[in-house]
Amino acid sequence: MILNLLIGAAIAIGLFFNALGVFGILRFPDVYTRLHADTKATTFGSIFTSLAVALYALGRLFETADGQYATLLLHTLVAVVVLAITNATGAHAIARAARRRGHSPAQAVVDKLEEPAP
Amino acid sequence: MASFIATGCFSFVVYLLLTAGSGRLLGLWSGADLLAGVMIAAVVGWVARGFFCDPRRRAALQPMRWVRAIGYACGPFFLEMAKANVDVAYRVITGRIRPGIVRVRSGMQTDLGVLMLANSITLTPGTLTVGIDEDTNDLFVHMINVPEGIETRESLEAREVFSTFDCPSWIRRIAE
Numbered sequence: 001m002i003l004n005l006l007i008g009a010a011i012a013i014g015l016f017f018n019a020l021g022v023f024g025i026l027r028f029p030d031v032y033t034r035l036h037a038d039t040k041a042t043t044f045g046s047i048f049t050s051l052a053v054a055l056y057a058l059g060r061l062f063e064t065a066d067g068q069y070a071t072l073l074l075h076t077l078v079a080v081v082v083l084a085i086t087n088a089t090g091a092h093a094i095a096r097a098a099r100r101r102g103h104s105p106a107q108a109v110v111d112k113l114e115e116p117a118p
Numbered sequence: 119m120a121s122f123i124a125t126g127c128f129s130f131v132v133y134l135l136l137t138a139g140s141g142r143l144l145g146l147w148s149g150a151d152l153l154a155g156v157m158i159a160a161v162v163g164w165v166a167r168g169f170f171c172d173p174r175r176r177a178a179l180q181p182m183r184w185v186r187a188i189g190y191a192c193g194p195f196f197l198e199m200a201k202a203n204v205d206v207a208y209r210v211i212t213g214r215i216r217p218g219i220v221r222v223r224s225g226m227q228t229d230l231g232v233l234m235l236a237n238s239i240t241l242t243p244g245t246l247t248v249g250i251d252e253d254t255n256d257l258f259v260h261m262i263n264v265p266e267g268i269e270t271r272e273s274l275e276a277r278e279v280f281s282t283f284d285c286p287s288w289i290r291r292i293a294e
Contacts, residue, residue, distance in 0.1 A: 017203060017207065020206075020207050020210045020211070021210075023210050023211075024206070024209075024210040027210060027213060028210075028215070030217075032217065032219075032246060032248070032260045033215060033217055033262055035246055036206055036209075036244065036246055036260075036262045037206060037210055039240065039241075039246075040199075040202050040203050040206040040241070041203060041206055041207060041210065043199065043203065043241065044199075044200070044203035067138075070138050071137075071138060074135050074136070074138050075136065078135060078136065084199075084241065085237065087241070088236075088237040088238075088240040088241050089237065091240050091246060092236060092237075092240055092246070092247050092248075095246055095247070095248045095249075095260065096248060096249055099248050099249055105217050105218065105219055105260060106217070
């Protein structure tokens with residue numbers, strides 16, 4: 001019962017942050033600020049939805065002692081670690097590609113990449 | 119040889135993690151799975167040993183670095199990441215942004231150190247690594263909210279990008 005509540009809360013928080021990621025994409029002015037919303041909000045969102053899966057697997061594992069729930073739990077944990085690494089790397093790759101394509105940051109107060117190296 | 123063993127052990131542990139729950143041997147694995155795991159780990163260890171353990175520095179062979187890396191990922195890094203998400207959520211809702219690209223002196227000597235710092239910066243509050251100056255290992259960081267006064271300065275220290283913890287010195291102890 002309490003476990004079900006916890007799972008529901010984790011899914012709700014995860015969906016909230018993922019939804020904020022979508023709003024960020026629609027709302028922010030250029031590719032760099034959109035990447036902020038896209039990578040960060042969705043990292044947290046995915047961690048919480050994965051937490052819900054892990055809690056469910058733990059609960060079922062104690063109930064049934066079935067090996068398949070241990071598999072589910074471990075695969076979810078591996079997925080979270082891989083997600084955190086690839087999310088940052090992917091965001092950096094997109095930002096670098098946009099930069100090389102010549103996109104300047106919108107509304108920027110400072111842009112050190114434009115200036116020659118000291 | 120040592121780098122082959124270390125890489126093989128690491129890939130075997132990953133294999134065990136991914137196949138746990140397949141049988142009853144030792145509680146979790148089947149005999150066929152363990153045998154296949156040893157063989158695959160040997161092949162992977164031989165092929166990937168030069169990438170996993172830098173032959174000149176052999177940093178991956180020092181267990182303390184692994185302990186510190188896990189401690190860093192669970193402690194300071196995770197808390198900074200949590201703050202980043204709340205911060206970005208706040209900016210999405212209010213729309214209060216002041217973007218800009220600043221130069222950050224990384225102070226790292228090795229590729230691994232620069233990589234870890236760049237990824238840590240991308241996942242922490244309001245900052246996104248856009249580019250790198252390959253001569254000096256300086257990073258160009260897009261900030262969603264440049265604090266007042268920062269835009270006139272030539273460069274920032276890596277420590278100033280993180281709000282609470284001293285992540286660069288953690289990374290230096292893990293990777294350098």
